[in-house]
Amino acid sequence: MAQIKSIEQVIHDGAKLFMPSVSVDCVIFGFHDNQLKVLLLKMKGADQWALPGGFIYRDEDIDEAASRVLRERTGIQDIFLKQFHVFGQPKRSDKKFHLNMMKKDGIKVNKDNWIIQRFITTGYYALVDFQFVKPTPDFSSVSCEWWDLKDIHELFMDHKNILDRALETLRLQLNYQPIGYNLLPEKFTMPELQKLYETILDKSLDRRNFQRRMSGFGFVKRLKETRQGGAHKAPYLYSFDLKKYKKALEEGLQGGW
C-alpha cells in the first residue's frame, strides 16, 4: 500500500489505488480536564476543520481502513472502533465547493477527476485515552488538534452531522452499556465518573440517583483506598470490574435473557 503524501498524489493515483465512491470518517473522542474532546484536522485550502477520514485501498477491508486512519492520526492502535452509521445522501459531496477549495490551495484538478465524485462514507467512533494520543495531520490538513466538543459549531462538508450522530449514539449507549474504561484513569472517584456522564449528556445528574444506579449496574467496584489531599473528607476510589464491564458491553446493562 502506497502511503499518500499529497493531494496531487490522490488526484493522480486515487482512481487506481482506492475504491471509488467510498470513504470512512472517524469521530475520535477523548476526555480531559472534565471536557469531552474530539480530534479534528484543519484543512488545506479551506478555513475549515474536518473529522479524520480516508479512502479504502482496492484490497483493504473497510474496518482496517478506519483503523489505519485512527493509527495514523493518533499513533495508537488496537483501539475498538465502532461503525455507527453510513452517510449516503447524494448531496453530501458538493463538487463546486471541492473544486474551489483545491483552486484556492493552488491545485489543478479536472472536474471529472476521481476525487470530485459522490462519496458514501461510513462513520466510526472510538473512545481513546487522551494522554496517549499524538495528534498528527494528514496530506490534506495543516494541523491536527483536540477540540472541546462544546466549541465545535461548524465543520467541513457534513462532518458536523456525522459528529452529532456519533454523539447521539454515544448518549444512547450510556442507557444500556457501560462507559468510562479508556476515558478515566484506572482509579477514579464517583464524582469523576458522574462528571464524565454529565459531560457526554450535557446535563446535570442527581448525585444520589447516579450513585444508586451505578451501584446497581455492578460494573464499578469500590476500593479500600481513598483519594488523599483534598480539602474535604477523602472520597473513596473506584475502579471498573472488567469482567462485569465486558459482560455488560456484550449483553447490555439489563443482562442477557
Add this chain to the structure above:
Amino acid sequence: MAQIKSIEQVIHDGAKLFMPSVSVDCVIFGFHDNQLKVLLLKMKGADQWALPGGFIYRDEDIDEAASRVLRERTGIQDIFLKQFHVFGQPKRSDKKFHLNMMKKDGIKVNKDNWIIQRFITTGYYALVDFQFVKPTPDFSSVSCEWWDLKDIHELFMDHKNILDRALETLRLQLNYQPIGYNLLPEKFTMPELQKLYETILDKSLDRRNFQRRMSGFGFVKRLKETRQGGAHKAPYLYSFDLKKYKKALEEGLQGGW
C-alpha cells in the same frame, strides 16, 4: 430512475445508472406459525438463495435504496429499516464465481464489466408483518419466498454471514429494546410473546422469570379480555403500550439518564 428488468440491462447500463462499488442487502424478518422467517430470493444461474439487495442510483440516498428494495420485494412501505453493519472485506466478491454464474445463465459479460467488481455492502434489517407481504422476485431471481430461519444453512456470497450478523443484532436488541410490534397481532397472550423471544433467541426461557421481567419493563399491558376457546383456563390477552414501547425503543429498557 429506470427500473431494472434484466441482468443484461445491469451489465449494459449499470456503470451509468448506479454508484460504483456500493450495494445494500436487506434482512427481512417475519414471524409466522411460531417460526422466525427470512425473505430470500432464488438466484438465476446459481442453485443458491440470496438476501434481497440492490444497487444505489447515482442520485439516490442509500437509505432510500434499501427502502426501495424492501418495497419492491414485499409490496409494503413505511417500515423502519435499520442499518446494522457495513460488510467491506475485499474477498466478499468472488469474480470467478460471478463470471461462472452468468455463463451458466447464458449471459456474456466482460471480466472488467461494472458488475464484476468489488462491492462494499450495507446491511439493513426490518421486522415486517408477515401477513401483508407479497413476496416478489427481482431481475436476478426466479422466485422470492419466506424461509424458516432454522432451515437456512448456506446462502449466496457472504449473505449467510450478513444474516447471522443481523440476527446477532436483533438478539442484542432484545436485551435493551422492546420487540414484538409488527411481529405479533394487536392482542396476544404472554405465552405467545414468550414464544417470539424464544424463537429469536433459539432457547427456552423460564415462564415466571419472563413474565416478571416483561411486567417490569412496562411496555406490555394486560387487557381485561381473555383468549376464549382453548382447552385450558382462558389466558389473559395483552397489547403493547405504544407510548412506553416507543420510549423504550429510544432510550433503552433501563430508561434515560
